[in-house]
Amino acid sequence: MMLRPDLAIIADTVAAGSRVLDVGCGDGALMAALRDTKGVDARGLEIAADNVAAAVSRGLSVIQGDADTDLAAYPDASFDYAILSQTLQTARRPDVVFDHLLRIGRRAFVSFPNFAHWRVRASLLWGGRMPVTRLLPERWYDTPNIHHVTVDDFRAFVADRGIEVEGAWFLSGDRRTSSAAANFRAEHAVFLLRN
Amino acid sequence: MTSTDQRYGLARSVTLPGPLRLDGGVLLSPVDIAYETYGTLDPDGGNAILICHALTGDQHVASNHPVTGKPGWWTRMVGPGKPIDPARDFIVCANVLGSCMGSSGPASVNPATGRPWGMAFPVITIRDMVRTQAMLLDHLGVGILKSVVGGSMGGMQALSWPATFPDRVRAIVVIASTARHTAQNIAFHEVGRQAVMADPKWRGGDYYGIGGEATDPPAAGLAVARMAAHITYLSEAGLTEKFGRKLQARETKTFGFDADFQIESYLRHQGIAFVDRFDANSYLYITRAMDYFDLAEEHGGQLARAFRTSKARFCLVSFDTDWLYPTAESRAIVHALNAAGAPVSFVELSSPFGHDAFLLESPELNRVVDGFLKART
Numbered sequence: 001m002m003l004r005p006d007l008a009i010i011a012d013t014v015a016a017g018s019r020v021l022d023v024g025c026g027d028g029a030l031m032a033a034l035r036d037t038k039g040v041d042a043r044g045l046e047i048a049a050d051n052v053a054a055a056v057s058r059g060l061s062v063i064q065g066d067a068d069t070d071l072a073a074y075p076d077a078s079f080d081y082a083i084l085s086q087t088l089q090t091a092r093r094p095d096v097v098f099d100h101l102l103r104i105g106r107r108a109f110v111s112f113p114n115f116a117h118w119r120v121r122a123s124l125l126w127g128g129r130m131p132v133t134r135l136l137p138e139r140w141y142d143t144p145n146i147h148h149v150t151v152d153d154f155r156a157f158v159a160d161r162g163i164e165v166e167g168a169w170f171l172s173g174d175r176r177t178s179s180a181a182a183n184f185r186a187e188h189a190v191f192l193l194r195n
Numbered sequence: 196m197t198s199t200d201q202r203y204g205l206a207r208s209v210t211l212p213g214p215l216r217l218d219g220g221v222l223l224s225p226v227d228i229a230y231e232t233y234g235t236l237d238p239d240g241g242n243a244i245l246i247c248h249a250l251t252g253d254q255h256v257a258s259n260h261p262v263t264g265k266p267g268w269w270t271r272m273v274g275p276g277k278p279i280d281p282a283r284d285f286i287v288c289a290n291v292l293g294s295c296m297g298s299s300g301p302a303s304v305n306p307a308t309g310r311p312w313g314m315a316f317p318v319i320t321i322r323d324m325v326r327t328q329a330m331l332l333d334h335l336g337v338g339i340l341k342s343v344v345g346g347s348m349g350g351m352q353a354l355s356w357p358a359t360f361p362d363r364v365r366a367i368v369v370i371a372s373t374a375r376h377t378a379q380n381i382a383f384h385e386v387g388r389q390a391v392m393a394d395p396k397w398r399g400g401d402y403y404g405i406g407g408e409a410t411d412p413p414a415a416g417l418a419v420a421r422m423a424a425h426i427t428y429l430s431e432a433g434l435t436e437k438f439g440r441k442l443q444a445r446e447t448k449t450f451g452f453d454a455d456f457q458i459e460s461y462l463r464h465q466g467i468a469f470v471d472r473f474d475a476n477s478y479l480y481i482t483r484a485m486d487y488f489d490l491a492e493e494h495g496g497q498l499a500r501a502f503r504t505s506k507a508r509f510c511l512v513s514f515d516t517d518w519l520y521p522t523a524e525s526r527a528i529v530h531a532l533n534a535a536g537a538p539v540s541f542v543e544l545s546s547p548f549g550h551d552a553f554l555l556e557s558p559e560l561n562r563v564v565d566g567f568l569k570a571r572t
Contacts, residue, residue: 043538052542053559056510057566061538063529073530 003033006085006111006190009169013109013192014040018080021045021104023067023097024087028055035060043079045070068092071100079104085111085190089145095157102163102195111190114170116150116183135187151183158193167192202335203232205258208297211330215292218487221317225306228331229297230254230289233273234281236337243337244279244568245328246288247345247352250424250481251473253296256288257281262472271556272344278565279344287335291352292327293319293481295474301400302407302474311407314400319480321348321488325355329363339363342568346370346553347520348481351488354528357505358490364505368564370512371553373524374498374531375489380519383427384482387420391475400476409474417475418466425465430516430549434458491531498531509539510567512560514552540567 003011007030014020016038022031025044028051034040044062046052055062063070067084068091082105084097089112091097101108113135114120123131130140138145149157151170158165170177170186177185201207206229213224231254236243246256246269253260257267257274273279279286290298293316301316308315332340343364345353350372356364373380391397394416403409438458442448445455454460491498502509509532513525522543532539544559546552553560 041538049542049544049559052540053544053563053566056540056542056563059566059570061508061540063533063539063541064543065526065529065541070526070530074533075536078533078536 003029004085005171005174006169006188007033009171009190010083010085010109010111011037013167014038014081016040019043019078020081020083021074021079022083022085023071023101024084024090025051025055025060025062027051028058028060028062030083030085031055031060031062032058067097067100071097071104074100074104076103077106079106081105081107081109083109085109086113088112089147089149091147094147094149098157102193107166107192107194109190109192110154111188112149112154113145114151114183114186114189115148116152117187118184119187121184133187151186151189154189154191158191163193163195165191166194203236205231205233206255206261207231209331209334211334213330215323215326215330217317217323218320219318219323223299223317225299226292226327226330227297227299227303228289228292228327228334230287230331231256231258232288232335233257233286234284236285236335240336240338241341242283243285243287243332243335243340245332245340245343245356246273246279246286247324247328247343247349248288248291249345249347249349250485251421251469251478252349253294254288254290255296256286260472263468268554271554272561272564278561278568284341285337287332287337289328289331291324291348291481293324293477293484295477298327300474301476301480302403302409304407310405311403313403313476314479316476316480318487319484321351321484322355322359322493324484325352325359328352329360332363339365342366342368344368344370344564345372347372347550348485350520351485351490354490354501357507357509358494358501361504361506364507366508366510366568368510368512368567369525369528370560370564371514371517371520371550372511373520374491374501374528376486377524381486383423384486386423388479388482390419390423391416391479394475397475400479402475412470413475414467414470417470417473417478418463420475420478421469421473422462422466425462427519428549428551430518430547432516433547433549436547498528499534502532502535502537505535505537507537508567508570509537510563511539511541512553512563513541513543514546514549515543516547517550517552519550 031042052064082101120131169190170182171188208229214222290296305312350369394413397413443460494500513522
C-alpha cells in the first residue's frame with residue numbers, strides 16, 4: 001500500500017524495533033506499515049471513532065481521544081518517537097500539544113501543510129479570498145485547520161524552545177524540494193526534533 | 196477432548212470441592228459452577244475465550260434460555276461467523292458465584308444446615324467471581340485464556356482477570372464498564388435492594404422451601420428493583436424516541452394510577468418478566484459485589500498498579516449515551532493502562548440505546564471486537 005509522502009518519509013526514518021506513538025493516527029496506515037516492515041511497537045491516538053474502529057480492526061492499539069486534552073495522561077519518555085502528522089494545525093493549543101510530544105517521545109516527528117507556499121500566497125494576494133488548495137482543501141468556515149503555520153514560523157518556534165532539529169524534509173506534491181526556499185516552495189514540511 | 200467428555204457442552208455444571216477463599220474471609224466449600232462451552236479446545240489450549248455476563252445474565256450466552264425460551268443474550272457477538280466463533284474459539288461462559296442459574300448462591304443448600312443459605316450466604320466480590328471462573332478453567336483443562344470478554348458487570352470481571360491472574364490471560368475486552376462503582380451507581384443499587392427488603396414476602400431472605408425453590412418469593416419488591424435498574428440501562432433520547440408521552444391502549448388519561456403511559460406498562464412488563472427468571476436474594480448479593488468493586492482500591496489506590504504485571508492486550512469500548520458507566524469511566528481505565536505501558540485500544544461508539552447498547556445489534560462493536568481478537572499477539 002502506498003503511504004502518503006510525508007508518512008513515507010517518517011516510515012523510512014523510524015528505527016526498526018522502536019516504540020512509536022502516532023498522535024492523530026487516522027486509520028492507522030502509518031502504524032500498520034511501521035509494524036509490518038520494521039517490527040515497531042506502535043500506539044495511536046485518534047479523535048474520529050470510525051478511524052479508531054478501522055485501526056483496531058487492523059490489530060493496532062489505538063485510543064480514541066483528543067490530542068488537546070489526552071496527551072497529559074502519557075508518561076514521560078515512554079516512546080522512542082512521538083508523531084504528529086498533519087494534526088498540529090488542527091490543535092486548539094498547538095504549543096501545548098507540541099510540548100507534550102517532546103515530553104512523551106525522545107524524538108518527535110511533526111508534519112504540516114505550509115501556509116506560506118506560493119500558491120497560498122498568490123490565492124490570498126490576488127484573489128483576496130482564504131486559500132483553498134490541495135493540502136488545505138476546506139473553506140474558511142468548515143476547516144479543522146485553525147492554526148495555520150508556515151515553515152519559517154515553525155523554525156522560529158522550535159528555535160525559541162531550544163529544540164534541536166535532527167532532520168527536515170520538504171515536499172511539493174510527491175517530490176522533495178530544497179530546504180533553502182522551503183518557506184516559498186514547499187507545500188508540506190516534515191521535521192524530526194529532539195530535546 | 197471428545198464429544199462424550201461430560202465437561203464440555205451446553206448446560207453443564209460441576210461441584211468442585213474447594214475451598215474457595217472469599218475476599219470477605221469466608222472459606223466456601225463445595226463450590227457449584229453452572230456453565231456452557233461452545234466449540235473445541237485446541238490441543239495446545241490456545242483458543243479459549245471466557246465470556247463474563249452482566250448482573251442478571253447467565254451462562255446461556257448463545258443457547259436458548261431454559262426459563263424464557265429466548266435466544267442467548269449475546270448471539271449477536273457469539274456464534275458462527277460472529278466475532279466470537281465456535282468454529283475457531285473454545286468459548287466458556289459460567290454463571291457467576293452468587294447467582295441463581297446453577298452456581299452457588301443464596302438459594303443453594305448450605306451443607307452445614309441442609310437448608311438453603313438465604314442471607315447466611317457469604318457476601319461475595321467481583322474478584323471472588325473471577326476466582327470461581329479460574330477454578331472452572333482448571334477443571335476444563337484451560338491454562339491460559341486467549342481472551343476474556345465482558346460487558347457491564349462482565350467488564351468488571353474482565354478487568355479483574357489480569358489483576359488477579361496476570362499470567363493466565365492474553366487479551367481483555369471490556370465493554371460499557373467501569374473500574375469502580377460510583378456513589379450514583381451504589382445509590383441506584385440501594386434503591387433496588389431496599390425495594391426487595393421492603394417486600395413483606397422477603398422475610399429476611401428466608402423464603403425458600405427445603406430444596407431451594409421459592410413458591411411465594413418477594414416478587415413485587417424485585418420487580419420494582421428491576422424497573423428502577425432498567426431505567427439506568429436506557430437513555431432519555433432512546434426512551435423519548437420509543438415511548439415519548441404516548442398512552443397505552445387508550446385514548447385519554449384515566450386520572451388514576453393505571454399504566455396510562457406506554458413507558459409505565461413497558462417497565463411493569465420488564466419487572467414482572469424478570470421475577471420469573473431471577474432470585475431476589477441473588478439480586479442483593481450481586482449488586483453488593485458490584486458496589487464493593489473498586490479495582491484501584493484493591494491495588495493501593497492506583498489503578499495502573501492493577502495492571503503492572505499483566506502482559507495482556509486490552510480493548511475498551513463505551514457508548515456515548517451510556518450514563519450508567521459513561522465514557523469517562525472507560526477513559527480513566529485507558530489512562531491507567533497507558534501509565535502501565537499496556538497495549539490498549541479504546542473507542543466510544545455512538546448509539547441511542549444507552550448502557551443496553553452492548554447487548555444490541557451494533558456492526559461497529561462487532562467490527563472492533565472482531566479486529567481486536569484476530570490481531571496477532
